[in-house]
Amino acid sequence: MISTGFCAVLHIFICWSLVFKFKLAFRDSALSNSILYWNNVLILAAFIRISPATAKTWRSYSMTGLRNITNLFLLATPSAVMLCFPK
Numbered sequence: 001m002i003s004t005g006f007c008a009v010l011h012i013f014i015c016w017s018l019v020f021k022f023k024l025a026f027r028d029s030a031l032s033n034s035i036l037y038w039n040n041v042l043i044l045a046a047f048i049r050i051s052p053a054t055a056k057t058w059r060s061y062s063m064t065g066l067r068n069i070t071n072l073f074l075l076a077t078p079s080a081v082m083l084c085f086p087k
Contacts, residue, residue, distance in 0.1 A: 003043040011036040 015032035018024050024031075048054050 003040060003047065007036050007040045007043065010039060 011032060014035055015029050018028040018032050022028075
């Protein structure tokens, strides 16, 4: 929760600086969203790696997490096609 709050505050600063300070217009607010999401991913990954609270639940990456990846792709492919080819 703290990481998301930190990223939200950071997002306001990054969005303001890209749109107004660097005069990159509104299209770069999407770039600001992308930066926000990656900051959140990196902070949460660092938390998982460093925090003693996750020591017993997180050991390392394993192939067990990828066991049913084909089902994910079978569900995601039609959605991606529908987004790429709107009616």
